[in-house]
Amino acid sequence: MKTTQTDVDPAAWVEQLEWPRRREHGRLLLEVFGRVTGEQPVMWGPTMVGYGEVHYVSSAGREGDWFLVGFSPRKANISLYGLQGSARSDELLAQLGKHRVGAGCVWINKPEDVDLSVLEALIREAWAAVE
Secondary structure, three states: OOOOEOOOOHHHHHHOOOOHHHHHHHHHHHHHHHHHHOOOOEEEOOOEEEEOOEEEEOOOOOEEEEOOEEEEEOOOOEEEEOOOOOOOHHHHHHHHEOOEEEOOEEEEOOHHHEOHHHHHHHHHHHHHHHO
């Protein structure tokens, strides 16, 4: 696994984002994820902010460490990680608002496109599912 934890401060990283709107979005997501999880954020690789950590072993026998939930405010959209797979994730995703789903990732264009209370519930459910 190439992506690992770094010593970069996530708040400082958000403040240096090239796109002013993504800096705003990053600040908001730092607050929401931090409040819901009660954890401090950690940078994973150069662009992902993660909360918590889990050791995994894949069906192919690969293993490594990864964050439980997190986000990345990219130029084109915001990637939200770890929000699928809980007992209520499908129900909550249906209520989230404008988004797309991929393998292990939920993409939104901007936080204004989604119901933040549903996003918080998704984070809470995902967090509780692995505690």
